[in-house]
Amino acid sequence: MAKMKDIDFNKNKDGLVPAIAQDADSGEVLMLAYMNAEALRRTLKSGEAWFYSRSRQELWHKGETSGNIIKVSEVWKDCDSDTILIKGKPTGPVCHTGNPTCFFQQLSEKDVD
Amino acid sequence: MAKMKDIDFNKNKDGLVPAIAQDADSGEVLMLAYMNAEALRRTLKSGEAWFYSRSRQELWHKGETSGNIIKVSEVWKDCDSDTILIKGKPTGPVCHTGNPTCFFQQLSEKDVD
Numbered sequence: 314m315a316k317m318k319d320i321d322f323n324k325n326k327d328g329l330v331p332a333i334a335q336d337a338d339s340g341e342v343l344m345l346a347y348m349n350a351e352a353l354r355r356t357l358k359s360g361e362a363w364f365y366s367r368s369r370q371e372l373w374h375k376g377e378t379s380g381n382i383i384k385v386s387e388v389w390k391d392c393d394s395d396t397i398l399i400k401g402k403p404t405g406p407v408c409h410t411g412n413p414t415c416f417f418q419q420l421s422e423k424d425v426d
Numbered sequence: 427m428a429k430m431k432d433i434d435f436n437k438n439k440d441g442l443v444p445a446i447a448q449d450a451d452s453g454e455v456l457m458l459a460y461m462n463a464e465a466l467r468r469t470l471k472s473g474e475a476w477f478y479s480r481s482r483q484e485l486w487h488k489g490e491t492s493g494n495i496i497k498v499s500e501v502w503k504d505c506d507s508d509t510i511l512i513k514g515k516p517t518g519p520v521c522h523t524g525n526p527t528c529f530f531q532q533l534s535e536k537d538v539d
Contacts, residue, residue, distance in 0.1 A: 315531035317539050331444050333455060340453025342446060345509040350539070357535050391528040392521050396458040398529045408505050415504040416511045418428035422470050426430050426463070 317357065321395045322350055329365055332397040334407070337386050343407040344415040346375075348397055353388075360385050362399055381405030430470065434508045435463055442478055445510040447488075447520070450499050456520040457528040459488075461510055466501075473498050475512060494518030 322328050329347040336343055346364035348356070352372055355363040362383035366373040376382030385401035408415040435441050442460040449456055459477035461469070465485055468476040475496035479486040489495030498514040521528040 315533050316537045317533060331458060333446055333458065335453075335455055340448075342448055342455065342511050345444060345446065345504065353533075354538050357533060357538050388533045389529040390531050390533055391458065392523050392525070392530070393528070396528075398455050410505050412505070415506070415509075416502040417505070418503050420428050420430060420466075420470060420501040420503055424429045425467050425470050 315390055315394075317350070317353060319394045320350070320353065320390060320397070321393070324395045329367070330395055330397055332364060332399060334362060334383055334403075335398060335400050337400040337402055341414055342416055343383070343403060343413070346373075353397065356385055356399065357388055362401060376404065379405065379409070381407065383407070428503055430463070430466060432507045433463070433466065433503060433510070434506070437508045442480070443508050443510055445477060445512060447475060447496055447516075448511060448513050450513040450515055454527055455529055456496070456516060456526070459486075466510065469498055469512065470501055475514060489517065492518065492522070494520065496520070 328349045332348045334343045349365040352363040352365045362375040364373045383401045383403045385399050387400040389398040406413050441462045445461045447456045462478040465476040465478045475488040477486045496514045496516045498512050500513040502511040519526050
């Protein structure tokens with residue numbers, strides 16, 4: 314069985330792992346942010362997404378300013394225990410730009426340098 | 427319009443950005459790995475997923491040993507230009523464990539330290 318203590322928070326020497334947020338219904342990938350152990354703990358306990366803001370260097374309850382939280386239904390870890398996947402339902406646009414997902418700009422072969 | 431040169435490969439001071447691979451049909455999140463500029467360039471040009479292996483410190487054509495490549499149909503960047511999302515079809519199990527996805531272990535509140 315997977316346990317939270319299995320997560321390899323020290324792989325990148327910063328106590329953080331990337332965490333992907335996916336819409337539990339549509340399957341749309343919404344955003345990627347980072348979690349420290351406390352953010353993962355709060356996510357598992359509260360059922361709402363918590364991250365660690367690398368720019369502000371503090372715990373970040375997603376939606377604390379925008380009001381657009383993510384209600385988390387499932388938390389998964391990957392085979393190497395260094396990435397988290399959360400599945401949930403956002404209560405509003407996930408992206409700070411107002412887009413429903415942070416992945417709204419597509420790249421193609423013609424965009425190669 | 428998004429361009430490859432917009433990608434912020436130096437945010438983490440290692441020339442790499444996380445890249446999420448998602449099944450284009452099922453929406454399942456398959457894996458997370460890292461890309462440098464050359465891996466992204468090769469992915470966009472070849473239509474197959476290339477990453478940069480942090481452990482081997484070399485470019486990594488996904489499937490080069492297993493045979494299980496990912497045929498990429500779409501490449502997206504996020505709002506901060508520091509994460510890539512590729513959508514595609516794997517030709518076999520994506521995970522080195524033989525699982526179709528690397529995210530096969532679920533965490534719940536009882537797994538909190």
